[in-house]
Amino acid sequence: MEVKIVVGGEAGQGIQTVSSIMSKFFLRSGYYVFVEHSYQSRIRGGHNFTQIRVSTTPIYSPDEGIDILVALNDETIKLHISELLDKGVIIYDNELIKDLEGERFYGVPLQRIALEKAQAKVAINSVACGVLVGLLDGEFSILEELIKEQFKDLEIREKNIEATKAGYEIGKSKNDFQFKTPFLSNNSRLVIDGGSAVGFGAIVAGCRFLSAYPMTPGTAVMNYLAGHSKKYNIVVEQAEDEIAAINMVLGASFAGVRSMVTTSGGGFALMVEGLSLAGMTETPCVIHIGQRPGPATGLPTRTEQAELLFVINAGHGEFPRYVTAPRDVKDAFYKTIKAFNLADKYQIPSIILTDQFLVDSTATIDELDLSGIEINRYIDDNPSKDYKRHLITASGISPRTLPGTDGALVITDSDEHDEEGHITEDLEIRKRMVEKRLKKGILLKEEIEEPLYIGVPDPEVVLVGWGSTYGAIRESLDRLIGEGYSVGLLQFSDLYPFPVRWLEKYKDKRFIAIEGNATGQLAQLIRRETGLNIYEKILKYNGRPFTPSEIIREVKKIW
Amino acid sequence: MVAVETYNNNQLPAWCPGCGNFSILRCMKQALSELNIPPEKLLMVSGIGQAAKAPHYFRCNLFNGLHGRDISVGVGAKIANHELIVIAESGDGNTYGEGGNHFIHNIRRNVDIKVFVHNNQIYGLTKGQASPTSDLGMKTKVQVDGVISPPFNPIAVAVALNASFVARSFSGDPEHLVSMMKLAITHKGFALLDILQPCVTFNRVNTFQWYKQRIYKLDDSYDPTNRILAFEKALEWGDKIPIGVIYTNDRPTYEEQLPQLKNGPLYKSPIIGIDYSDILREYR
Numbered sequence A: 001m002e003v004k005i006v007v008g009g010e011a012g013q014g015i016q017t018v019s020s021i022m023s024k025f026f027l028r029s030g031y032y033v034f035v036e037h038s039y040q041s042r043i044r045g046g047h048n049f050t051q052i053r054v055s056t057t058p059i060y061s062p063d064e065g066i067d068i069l070v071a072l073n074d075e076t077i078k079l080h081i082s083e084l085l086d087k088g089v090i091i092y093d094n095e096l097i098k099d100l101e102g103e104r105f106y107g108v109p110l111q112r113i114a115l116e117k118a119q120a121k122v123a124i125n126s127v128a129c130g131v132l133v134g135l136l137d138g139e140f141s142i143l144e145e146l147i148k149e150q151f152k153d154l155e156i157r158e159k160n161i162e163a164t165k166a167g168y169e170i171g172k173s174k175n176d177f178q179f180k181t182p183f184l185s186n187n188s189r190l191v192i193d194g195g196s197a198v199g200f201g202a203i204v205a206g207c208r209f210l211s212a213y214p215m216t217p218g219t220a221v222m223n224y225l226a227g228h229s230k231k232y233n234i235v236v237e238q239a240e241d242e243i244a245a246i247n248m249v250l251g252a253s254f255a256g257v258r259s260m261v262t263t264s265g266g267g268f269a270l271m272v273e274g275l276s277l278a279g280m281t282e283t284p285c286v287i288h289i290g291q292r293p294g295p296a297t298g299l300p301t302r303t304e305q306a307e308l309l310f311v312i313n314a315g316h317g318e319f320p321r322y323v324t325a326p327r328d329v330k331d332a333f334y335k336t337i338k339a340f341n342l343a344d345k346y347q348i349p350s351i352i353l354t355d356q357f358l359v360d361s362t363a364t365i366d367e368l369d370l371s372g373i374e375i376n377r378y379i380d381d382n383p384s385k386d387y388k389r390h391l392i393t394a395s396g397i398s399p400r401t402l403p404g405t406d407g408a409l410v411i412t413d414s415d416e417h418d419e420e421g422h423i424t425e426d427l428e429i430r431k432r433m434v435e436k437r438l439k440k441g442i443l444l445k446e447e448i449e450e451p452l453y454i455g456v457p458d459p460e461v462v463l464v465g466w467g468s469t470y471g472a473i474r475e476s477l478d479r480l481i482g483e484g485y486s487v488g489l490l491q492f493s494d495l496y497p498f499p500v501r502w503l504e505k506y507k508d509k510r511f512i513a514i515e516g517n518a519t520g521q522l523a524q525l526i527r528r529e530t531g532l533n534i535y536e537k538i539l540k541y542n543g544r545p546f547t548p549s550e551i552i553r554e555v556k557k558i559w
Numbered sequence B: 001m002v003a004v005e006t007y008n009n010n011q012l013p014a015w016c017p018g019c020g021n022f023s024i025l026r027c028m029k030q031a032l033s034e035l036n037i038p039p040e041k042l043l044m045v046s047g048i049g050q051a052a053k054a055p056h057y058f059r060c061n062l063f064n065g066l067h068g069r070d071i072s073v074g075v076g077a078k079i080a081n082h083e084l085i086v087i088a089e090s091g092d093g094n095t096y097g098e099g100g101n102h103f104i105h106n107i108r109r110n111v112d113i114k115v116f117v118h119n120n121q122i123y124g125l126t127k128g129q130a131s132p133t134s135d136l137g138m139k140t141k142v143q144v145d146g147v148i149s150p151p152f153n154p155i156a157v158a159v160a161l162n163a164s165f166v167a168r169s170f171s172g173d174p175e176h177l178v179s180m181m182k183l184a185i186t187h188k189g190f191a192l193l194d195i196l197q198p199c200v201t202f203n204r205v206n207t208f209q210w211y212k213q214r215i216y217k218l219d220d221s222y223d224p225t226n227r228i229l230a231f232e233k234a235l236e237w238g239d240k241i242p243i244g245v246i247y248t249n250d251r252p253t254y255e256e257q258l259p260q261l262k263n264g265p266l267y268k269s270p271i272i273g274i275d276y277s278d279i280l281r282e283y284r
Helices: A015-030 A074-082 A110-118 A119-135 A140-151 A154-173 A192-204 A220-225 A241-255 A266-282 A308-313 A329-346 A356-360 A427-447 A467-482 A502-506 A521-529 A548-558 B018-032 B051-057 B070-079 B090-099 B101-107 B154-160 B174-186 B208-212 B227-234 B277-281
Strands: A002-011 A032-038 A043-057 A066-070 A086-093 A105-107 A190-193 A208-212 A233-238 A257-262 A287-290 A322-326 A349-355 A361-363 A411-412 A452-455 A462-465 A487-492 A494-496 A512-516 A534-540 B042-046 B061-063 B085-091 B112-118 B165-170 B191-196 B215-217 B241-248
Touching: A002 A015, A002 A074, A015 A032, A015 A043, A015 A140, A015 A190, A032 A190, A032 A356, A043 A287, A066 A119, A066 A467, A066 B215, A074 A086, A110 A119, A110 A154, A119 A140, A119 A154, A190 A192, A190 A329, A192 A220, A192 A287, A192 A349, A208 A220, A208 A241, A220 A233, A220 A257, A220 A287, A220 B061, A233 B101, A241 A257, A241 A287, A241 B061, A241 B070, A241 B101, A257 A266, A257 A487, A266 A287, A266 A308, A266 A349, A266 A411, A266 A521, A266 B191, A287 A308, A287 A329, A287 A356, A287 B241, A308 A521, A322 A329, A329 A361, A329 A427, A329 B154, A349 A356, A349 A467, A356 A467, A356 A512, A411 A427, A411 A512, A452 A467, A462 A467, A462 B112, A462 B215, A467 A487, A467 A512, A467 A548, A494 B051, A512 A548, A534 A548, A534 B042, B018 B174, B042 B051, B042 B070, B051 B061, B051 B085, B051 B112, B061 B070, B061 B191, B070 B085, B070 B090, B070 B101, B085 B090, B090 B101, B090 B112, B101 B154, B112 B174, B154 B165, B154 B191, B154 B227, B154 B241, B165 B174, B174 B191, B191 B208, B227 B241, B227 B277
Parallel strands: A002 A066, A066 A086, A086 A105, A208 A233, A208 A257, A257 A287, A287 A349, A322 A349, A411 B061, A462 A487, A462 A512, A512 A534, B042 B061, B042 B085, B085 B112, B112 B191, B165 B191, B215 B241
Antiparallel strands: A002 A043, A032 A043, A032 A361, A190 A361, A322 A494, A452 A487, B165 B241
16 A cells, blocks of 8 residues: 655745655554655755655655646646546645636645634644545554654644644545545654765764765754753854864864765865875764755756766875765664764775755664664874874875874874875885875775675566665565566675675676766776676666666666 | 973974974974973974974974865864864965865864964965965965965964954064963863964065064954954954964853763763664654
C-alpha cells in the first residue's frame, strides 16, 4: 500500500512544517515515509512543494504521481494537476480559489478555519494536517501530540490544536476516501533528513568546531551543529568567507579539536588552496560538500552530482584524501563518522560529498546503532624528547602531538619542510616527503568500502550509480527484477581512493551508468582507474532528482 | 625566567644582510623572555613572505600556512586551545593585501591573538613590487610610473573597527619595539602591532634614515583610550609618524563570550562516552 501526498504553495506558507509533522505522523502510525523538498532560491513567493510518500513497506526515493495534492495556492493546482493519479484528489481552499468543480476537488476553507480557531493565517498548516489525518482515517491523538511538541507556547498550542481538530472533523466527514492509513504499529524507527544525519554523525564523531560561510545546501549542517552547540559544547563560527572557514578549521584541528567545514561547490572552490594546505601540513579536516547544479552559482536550491571529478582532483600538488558520497541518510551518518576517523588516522582531508536532494530529503530508517562506534584520535600525549611533527616512518604516518604539550614543539609548514617541520629546499628531503605523504594513500586503500551490490546473482546488465541516486535506482531495480529483467546494481559510496576489487567479479558485464550530471563523471573515473569503458549512460541534469519510474523507462529504452 | 637563549634554534635566516627582520627577531626573543613564556606554550602562525619566515628562526610551536591566511589559522587554534599564546607574524602584503578580509573580521571578533606585521611598504620575496602600504609615487618594475592608489592605513582601519589594541613601532628602536611587543602580548584581546621596517634591497625610499627622521614617540600626555584622538593620530603620516600605543580598549574577547570555553579548552572537551539519546528522540 502506498500513498503519495504533495503539499505545494508559496515560500513562507509553512510547507516544511506540514511535511515535518506529517512525516512523524506516519512514522508513529507504523508507516515508512520518504519526503523530498523542491524549493526556489527565495524567501517569499514562488512555488515550493514537498512530496510525502507513504508506504507499508520500505521506500527509498520520491516517485512520480500524486494521490493527494494539498494546494495552498492556485498555482500548485495548475502545476501539478497533470500528475494526479486515478482516484487522486486535491485539497484546496474553496473560499480563496473559486470555480473548481468535480469529484477530485475537496474544497476546505483552510484560511477561514485558521483565522477563526487560531487568529493566525499561518495556522492553515495545522488545519491542513488535520484534514489530511481525517481523510486518511489516522489517529487524531498522534497528531495532537505532534502539535503539542511543535508549539511550546501554551496559548498558541491550544489554538492550533483547535484548528487541527476542526480540519480533522472535515476530513473525517469524507468517509468514502480511497487512501486510508490507519494505525499499524509502534516501532523504534526514526525519520531523519540527510543534513541532520551528517550533523548528528559529526557530533557523535566528536566534532567540536565548525566554521562555514552560509551556502545552500551546505548550510543545513552548520544550522544543525549550531542548534546542538550548547548541549554538546560545540563552537560554530560563521566565517567571513570560505577561505577563512577552512583555515580556521585547520588551525583548530592542528590544536587538537575535531573540526569541519560545510559548503557547496562554489564555496569549496574557494577552499581548494586550504585543501592543499591540509595535505601538505598533514592536518586532519573534514569537508562536507552539498552539491548543487553549477557552473558558478548555477541553480542554488536544486540538486546535481557534478562535483565528483572536481573534488577528487581539487588542490594543487599531490596528496592523499578520502572522498565518500553517502548513498542515503543512514549511510550519511556512518560515513561522516568514518570521514573523521580516517582524517585523524591518516592526517589527511576527508570529503563527504552529498547533494541538495540528500541533504533536504527525509527518510525512515531503522534504529541507529551508536554502541559499535569507535572514536580514536591517534594523538600521542607523551611525545619523545626529540619529537618531530613530520618524522618519516615506514607507514608514512608521523606521530601526532598537539601544540602546548610539554617537552615538544609542533612545527609545520605550507612550504616543503624537513622532519621537524622547518622550511627546506633540500631536494632529497623533498623527494622523501612526497613519498611519505603518498604512502598514506596506499594504506588508505585498505579502508575503502567496495560498492554495494544488489540484484540477481549473475546479471545480464549491471546498473552503476554513486551517492544519493541509490534509492531511486534500487527501487527501479526491484521493479525491473519483478518484471523478469536480469539486472543488478553496483552503487559506489566510497569513491577515493577508488575501490577496484568489484572488477574481478563484474568486469565482463554490460554496464549502464546512471548519474545526476551531464558527462558521466563516475564512468570517466572508472575508465581512469580501471580502464573499463561504460558506453551506456542515463544522465539527468535538470536540477531534479531521479525517480524510479523514469529510470525504469530509460533502462527499458537502452535494453 | 625563561632565558633568551631558550628560544635559539639552529635555523639559518634566509634574509638579506642588514634586513630589519633581524632586529625584530631579536626583540621577539627578548620580549618573550621578559614575559617568561616557555616556547611550548607559544603558537606562532605565519603566512608567506620574508617576514612570515621569522618564526622558523626561534623555538616555538609553528603553523606556517598560506599567504594571507595566518590570522584565520591562529583564530581556529586559539578557539581550540585558548591556553596557548597565539601570535601571527607576517608582512604587509600578507596581512593587509592577501589577508585583508581576515584582518578586518578578526578585529571585529576580538579573538585574543596578537598580529605582528613587519611593514616595509614593499614586496620583498617576489622582488620589489608595491605593497598595499607603499606610498603614492613609489616606482617599481611593475608600478613603472609610480604607485597611483593611496596606501592602506592599517592603524586607521583598526581604530575604525574598534580594535582592542593598536600600536606601531619601528625595527630600528629595539627598546621601544620590545616594550610594544610586551604590551601587545599581555593585552587581553586582538592586538595589532604594525612594525615599520626598512627593506634594504628593494625599498630605496623608506630607508632607515627616512623613518628615523620622521618617527616620534607618543608620551604619557597621549590618551590611547580616546578613540576620536586615536583616529586623528592614525591619520598622521608623512613628515611626522607617531609610534607607540595608538588605541586600546577593554571590550570583551571572543573567547570570553563563548560558554563552550567556560570549563576549559575546547580540545579537552569530552567526545567519548556521551549519551546522545535526546538527539535520537528528535527523530521519533
